[in-house]
Amino acid sequence: MQNKWGIKKIAETLSFKLKKQGNMYDCKATLTRVMMALDGELTEAEEKAFLIHLHQCSPCLKKYEIEKSFKKFLTEKLCRQRIPSQLVDQIRARISSIAGS
Amino acid sequence: MAEEADIIKRTNDELFEREFLPQVEALYNFAFHLTYNEEDANDLVQDTFLKAYRFINSYERGTNAKAWLFKILKNGFINEYRRQTRLPKEVDYEEFLTYQETDDGSDVGELDLRDDLFKGLIGDEVTKAVNELPVDFRTVLLLCDVEGFTYEEIAKIIDIPIGTVRSRLHRARNLMKEKLRDYAKQMGYKENR
Numbered sequence: 001m002q003n004k005w006g007i008k009k010i011a012e013t014l015s016f017k018l019k020k021q022g023n024m025y026d027c028k029a030t031l032t033r034v035m036m037a038l039d040g041e042l043t044e045a046e047e048k049a050f051l052i053h054l055h056q057c058s059p060c061l062k063k064y065e066i067e068k069s070f071k072k073f074l075t076e077k078l079c080r081q082r083i084p085s086q087l088v089d090q091i092r093a094r095i096s097s098i099a100g101s
Numbered sequence: 102m103a104e105e106a107d108i109i110k111r112t113n114d115e116l117f118e119r120e121f122l123p124q125v126e127a128l129y130n131f132a133f134h135l136t137y138n139e140e141d142a143n144d145l146v147q148d149t150f151l152k153a154y155r156f157i158n159s160y161e162r163g164t165n166a167k168a169w170l171f172k173i174l175k176n177g178f179i180n181e182y183r184r185q186t187r188l189p190k191e192v193d194y195e196e197f198l199t200y201q202e203t204d205d206g207s208d209v210g211e212l213d214l215r216d217d218l219f220k221g222l223i224g225d226e227v228t229k230a231v232n233e234l235p236v237d238f239r240t241v242l243l244l245c246d247v248e249g250f251t252y253e254e255i256a257k258i259i260d261i262p263i264g265t266v267r268s269r270l271h272r273a274r275n276l277m278k279e280k281l282r283d284y285a286k287q288m289g290y291k292e293n294r
């Protein structure tokens with residue numbers, strides 16, 4: 001509870017500052033940055049503006065959460081195939097045969 | 102002279118064991134999703150390590166060994182394997198390319214993506230869906246979502262501008278959503294019969 005209020009307070013303060021700087025995101029600006037936000041490709045300032053919008057706009061937050069769970073879903077389902085048991089030995093054997101010659 | 106060659110060989114071997122070989126699992130996974138075939142993936146990974154060893158002197162120590170190896174593997178796949186292996190039909194490729202130019206990410210809001218729709222899907226179906234993507238889209242998706250490379254690293258691995266990485270990635274994810282939604286619907290249809 002305390003934490004939630006804390007975040008809200010911070011968001012309000014930041015949004016006031018950013019508004020003064022003309023550095024606010026609307027819904028379109030936010031939604032075009034969802035993918036980059038999830039991939040960790042936003043700059044610090046962009047990320048701040050992005051998160052502030054999410055805190056204030058539940059439709060955008062919802063879309064963000066959906067994209068986030070989709071990315072997580074892909075990552076989990078495409079996770080490591082088990083490597084064939086002899087692969088590393090085969091690599092070492094082929095390396096030593098070219099290294100020896 | 103012979104001693105010097107010995108030392109060079111020993112340091113190279115050490116580098117190979119310490120920096121290159123630990124990437125074998127990641128490389129195999131990437132190779133498998135590119136070839137969709139265990140045997141080809143195995144060969145592709147072996148060839149990658151052989152090339153890495155042969156050209157070990159062109160690797161700059163201290164730089165990103167994983168990205169360097171992924172680049173070798175990806176080039177090997179494009180140059181040698183792509184022709185021989187069972188490939189999904191690539192006739193649709195031009196169509197995908199035209200999408201790419203118009204993609205700026207602004208249609209995110211239009212996507213109706215329901216979480217629960219995907220819950221029943223298993224890894225095999227996702228793997229199959231990825232394999233049906235044109236290789237350029239598949240590559241960026243795997244490098245980003247599975248391996249966690251940054252856009253900049255991906256741009257270097259594939260030799261394309263960062264903006265192209267972004268648009269391909271965006272397109273790739275949307276294609277995956279479409280495919281998986283179709284699979285999920287087919288499954289639901291079967292179950293309800």
Ligand SMILES: [Zn+2]
Nearest residue numbers: 026027057060
């Ligand atoms: Zn909004």
